[in-house]
Amino acid sequence: MDDFDGSQSAARMRDAEAALTGLRERFETPGDAIYLDGNSLGLYGEDAAETLQRAVDQWRDLGIEAWTEADPPWFDYGELLGDRLAGILGAKPAECVAANSTTVNIHTLVGGFLDAADGTEVVVNELDFPTDHYAIRSQLRARGLDPDDHLVVAESEDGRTITPDAVEAAVSEETAVVFMPSVLYRSGQLLDVDAITDVAHEHGAYAGFDLAHSVGAVDHDLHRAGVDFAVWCSYKYLNAGPGAVGGLFVHEENFDVDPHLAGWWGNEDDTQFEMRHEFRPAEGAAGWQIGTVNVFSAAPLFGALDVVEAAGIDEIRSHSVSLTWYLVGLVDERLPECSVGTPREAERRGGHVAIEHPEAGAVSRALRDRGVVVDYRPPNVVRLAPSPYYVGHEDVWLAVDELRAILDEDAHEQYRTGEETVT
Ligand SMILES: Cc1ncc(COP(=O)(O)O)c(C=O)c1O
Known part of the structure; x- marks a missing residue:
């Protein structure tokens, strides 16, 4: 220097x-203040506040009609936001949706891909944010798999970082899913998403990522890298507000994988209101939505994304x-x-x-x-x-x-x- x-x-x-x-x-x-905590909670921005207020006004002015008559219709929030998130994550529009929370998305995605895989083990790492392990352990338990045997934890050599070699050492023919963060929440290391995806695929496993600490701050190329699935939140660098809606990505090659946590909001639009008891997942990431979109925690993301796109x-x-x-x-x-x-x-x-x-x-x-x-x-x-x-x-x-x-x-x-x- x-x-x-x-x-x-x-x-x-x-x-x-x-x-x-x-x-x-x-x-x-x-x-x-000098605010250096935007990776915990991004700051209030006028753009996000405006689209939140817009939804509040629509509730007042339109009542239930707002689901279809509001601009944009509340009913389509998940998909519309997903299309725009795809633009900043290197994904195709149908591969992304805004829905649920990060932890819930880990449950449904790791669960779904675990069921679709041949193996029975999930590889994580010892420097992960705890919720990832809690969710995956409970998914393993739900399948009668002892998490102490089936959650394989890649080790860090220096207590700060995780290398692709460390991931490779933890992967075996029993691996169903390799699930890693894009950025480690403590040290801030940006992991090599491409290399880890390749390691997983070489062993016949799926590669999933928790992008909580990179979405909105790091450019990703999820589709090209062949990432199988990913989850994130929008209250950190995306600045969409406390507890704002989460998001998920499913690679189009995996559109046949079934969501572990099915719910009517993930049903195909055309038949959602026919109220059949047979679940027909919508094509693509949209099928992984679960329950009614939380309008007021999703609305600010429209304005927040205006800022990202403008810059x-x-x-x-x-x-x-x-x-x-x-x-x-x-x-x-x-x-x-x-x-x-x-x-x-x-x-x-x-x-x-x-x-x-x-x-x-x-x-x-x-x-x-x-x-x-x-x-x-x-x-x-x-x-x-x-x-x-x-x-x-x-x-x-x-x-x-x-x-x-x-x-x-x-x-x-x-x-x-x-x-x-x-x-
Ligand atoms: C890596 C990572 N994953 C997940 C979460 C939290 O998930 P949720 O939004 O479900 O609370 C955090 C929160 O800081 C995080 O850092």
């Missing part, structure tokens, strides 16, 4: 030159890479007592950076108290997500400057709870 300029003025200059500068005015940051996912990704590169550079330059737990190569980095410090919990609380919103992931990670939608290089500079001041003043000491690991 010979040409790295860690000055505040250089940060300002980078922001002045950045292509996405205009986006941040469309979002509200609570107080005067372009490639532009968003390159701004994100610039912000995380800059953050890593500043940590190296100004925070020698911290280490960076995120891979340094851009192609292995998602949208956030893990700064490791033995007292990460206390440091995180001190930062929040000083108006820098970050989160703590035990045992030693301060997660900083400079969301490309509303965070600039100068915000990153100010956050690191505040962290420097906290460490210089030992200000984090008063935030110790006594429960955390201090090594």
Whole structure:
């Protein structure tokens, strides 16, 4: 990093030159905070709020007619949003739908693909977000398969990252599904989706991904990569609001796989209201919808996607890479007592950076108290997500400057709870 300029003025200059500068005015940051937690909950944006309000108004003005007469009709929300999500995920429109929540989608997809596969094992990894394991273990149990034997956990060599080799070591002829995150929630490593998909396919298994930490921040090419299925949420980088509708992808080659959790919202449209007791899944991802779409948790996604589309996912990704590169550079330059737990190569980095410090919990609380919103992931990670939608290089500079001041003043000491690991 010979040409790295860690000055505040250089940060300002980078922001002045950045292509996405205009986006941040469309979002509200609570107080005067520097908000680096967009990978937990993205910020309120006026575009999302407008399409939410539109749905509320339609409820008032149209009542039940809004299912078919509203613009766009509520009845079609899942498919319409799916078409647009496909555009940012490298998928065909029929391969995506907005529906359910991430955890529910893991249940139905892993369950469905487990039934369709020859093998009986699911490969995950030891650094996964817990809900993935909870859901898959319960799917295994429901089939009379002991999760302790049939959930195979790929190991990390360094406690931070997962390599395709580690996945390969866990895969066998018994593998039904390899289910991995695109980005690890703690370290921020962007996994090699193509390589992991190939490993799964070479062993006759399906490849599924949890895109919670990449959708809206990373450009994907799901169809071309041959990914079999994927799930995600839209309340992180997509900024569609707390608990906003989830989404799922099913590759068109797998349109014959049956949803594990069937429900009338996944029935083909033409016969849904004939009220037959025989389920006829709609063609494609739409067949994996379960119950009535939660209109008010899906409506904001229309506006949120307007923002993504206007900026372009490639532009968003390159701004994100610039912000995380800059953050890593500043940590190296100004925070020698911290280490960076995120891979340094851009192609292995998602949208956030893990700064490791033995007292990460206390440091995180001190930062929040000083108006820098970050989160703590035990045992030693301060997660900083400079969301490309509303965070600039100068915000990153100010956050690191505040962290420097906290460490210089030992200000984090008063935030110790006594429960955390201090090594
Ligand atoms: C990787 C990952 N998967 C799933 C979830 C949560 O799923 P749900 O939206 O069902 O609560 C999270 C939440 O942060 C996550 O980080």
